[in-house]
Amino acid sequence: MSTAVTIRDPGYPTDRENYLTNSSGILSWIFTLDHKRIGMMYLAGVVASFIVGGLLALGIRVHLLRPDGVLFTGPEGNNIYNQVFTLHGAIMVFLFIIPSIPAALGNFLVPIMLGAKDVAFPRLNLSSFYLWCAGAVFFVSALLSSGLDTGWTFYTPYSTTTDTSVILATLGAFILGFSSIFTGLNFIVTINTMRPPGMTWFKMPLFLWATYATSIIQVLATPVLGITLLLLIAERTMHVGIFDPEYNGDPVTYQHFFWFYSHPAVYIMILPAFGVISELISVNSHKHIFGYRFIAYSSIAIALLGFLVWGHHLFTSGMSSLTTIVFSALTFTVSIPSAIKVFNWIATMYKGSISLTTPMCYAISFVFLFTIGGLTGLFLGTLATDLHLHDTYFVVAHFHYVMVGGTLIAFLGGVFHWWPKMVGKMYNDMHGRIAALLVFLGFNLTFLPQFLLGSRGMPRRYATYDPEFAFLHQMSTYGALLLGCGLLYALVVLMISLAKGKRAPANPWGGITLEWTCTSPPPYYNFERPPIVGDPYDFHNVEWDAEGERYVLTEPERKLAPEETPSEQPAHH
């Protein structure tokens, strides 16, 4: 019986199969319709944007090292500071966070996790990448022309009167919106129509549920941003009188229109992160995910509730008190599905056999940081405390805990988790863990003091501040530098793995979702035949093969035919 176990392992791809090498030359990448290559191009793009946005952030923090400012001095200093924080926000939101997990990881993973050969519309997929590039070009040209100083929200009436390049930046955001819509549309159709036999809705990995929920928001919310930005451009060029009070328009209308998109957009940013974390925690605990259906449904619930709460950005803009109360109450309902997820992750880890790999370090950081980010959101959703905290550093700290502590950490975790699959190389796990620790410490050192600053009354977006805030600001700045070092370290670890890393086995972490049944990197056609679909979190048949330093899928011996010839006598005798 000891040899009765058969091992299933796809081995390594040949160069002709490997999606990275099956065709070569720059044109084979530019015109590729392979979702994996498009995903990798997105990955390179979003990381480049993140580096630009991150350097701008470091500029802000270094400037705030002293109460009267360090970097941007002189008569134009404050204007430059305004431009720096605006571009930091706009680049991070539109070019990095929104496409980070859905477009980069999603493109790579959605078809392959689903067991499909490609997304439903490969050409649309490539065109959304090029739309992303076009949007990025617009942002860069805004940066190079006269800059942008409206804040990433483009609030009227300032955005209709400032002489910076609002039109270039809003056109960029408009185009990026279409990139996002097409990606979402593609994923919804792919998940609906491209599932192989046996892949039912409730056999889908939770990452796919999260992507599906995200795609719903992308398709339903982004068009509203599109028309809002278009009207803003029309307002600036022709004065159509919808947003600009000088021409009888109403600036609060702009805020409603803008946040009707941009609040759901917050969930575009965080929902895919939930999906990534569900995968990381279950795989690295080697234990079935706790409450699969609850996690799946809570993603959809967040997507739908997210459409009803935009008004909490406008508590101080002059809405009626009844409206503010309704929006406040609706805001609290979002915390229920979010809490369901956190409790389920913790329950998954409970009594699991946890491997503290680099991705798992990020996943655990995520649970800590997202919980802090989520709970501080309650203070902002409460009307009385929001009046005090509105537009202070408390808000800044809150959304950075969700966006950076949530999405960025999950993105890093996801990249480290699927890196062996993407490039076929293992990175040094110990260095990866050190980088994760640095990121965790640096992040908290940056943003925990900002909660204190905000509750003590430090307003956001100020280039200078009272000397009494100096100590906390300095802590925050040193934290940002530490965070920057940690992120750089993580990048170096990954880059070194490309050159020196060991060849990755098909299944380095013991995952059971379909991408781990492909070779690393996957063949360009993903699957030779429709894969066998089982429970995506049933780890019973996964075993560590110490010799090959890999996990393998084992199949206990199955008796296909009766063992012996049947006895002469019928059984019922």
Add this chain to the structure above:
Amino acid sequence: MATIDTLSPEPEAHDDHGHDHDHPPWLAHHFDTPEQQFDSGKLGIWLFLVTEILFFSGMFCAYAMFRMLRPEIFEGSSQFLDTKLGAINTGVLLFSSLTMAWAVRCSQTGEHKKLVVMIASTLSCAMVFLGVKTIEYSHKWGMGLLFPGAYFYDENNPHPTTEQLVSQHGFSENTAYFLTHSIYFLCAPFLLLLVGVVIWAIIAKVKKNDFQFAVAKPLVVVCLSFFGGVGLGMILTGSEEHAEGSHVAAAHHDAGEHDHAGAGEATESIAATYTEPTTFNPASDDAAVELLAESDLNTGAKAMLLAQEKQAELASGRVVAPGEDVDMGIERIERGVETKRQAGVFFGIYYCMTGVHAIHILGGIGVLVWLLVRAIRHDFNRQYFGPVDYVGLYWHLVDLIWIYLFPLLYLIR
């Protein structure tokens, strides 16, 4: 299913592993069956239509809000829209929806000739629509019925010359020339297109390239339809011009005897008068407005009266900081500022909504031309007619949006 079985780990060439005997050329390699491909496309186009509806919803919201805030402006300004032209365009679009639906049917039954005719008819209708729209737009631009930033309508001189625009309204010479001659600027690209297509048709004929000639022939008709639309619009506005001129005059004359039914027209003429504070003439118009304002229903006239009083107060300098006026709330203050720009709010929304709709018509024309080429190439058959179906759905949505725009902008008063 076939592809999967024949996929060998060592394929002969990269990226074209789907082209085996069981995979027809129109079935993309990553789909297993024609049904899967059709269903994917159908779901995709429906989702796209949802995004389109949401895209327009922003403007419908803006319309609803500003209509609620300033009903009198909307009632007065919509008088300037030509219901006849709007109705013609509605009819044209409805007819094009019929031909589009018929085209889908033809593609399903494999009637290639009829399919080409139906797509070309749909395209021609789209062009007629744009032709009529050109007349509508250029007519209004010449009169200065523009968005608030450029609104210059003057009732006493509804059709100013280029020189007047420069001297009285401070436009640059180029802008003024464009505004007074906008019809030529709008027609020019279509004229170029027509000439280009005719030349193309001739070349194709001479070179005996049957396929290109087959494509160019219907396109000549399509381009000509644009000018058909322009002609139609011109004839209709020619007669309308007269009627409009007389009813404005009549509204002035008989203001005293106006009943409630005529209140709309009267408000319009008053709005036109008071849009320019410098021409404010209380003596001649007060009586009419007061009479109209006696009815509680006539909020427009009441607002006018209020505006007039405020302006009179302003003029006489009586309004210097009366305590109770300071915190009267945003609504009252805005109503007090009756400027010509307020009428422009209606036109701002009008141009945004119809303009974005017209862009969608242009986009529709683009994809319909693509369909036309493919139809002439006999790309579609009983099993593969998805693209015609998807474009048809898009075209119906564009039609449907116009069905909402027409009553909202032209009819409701």
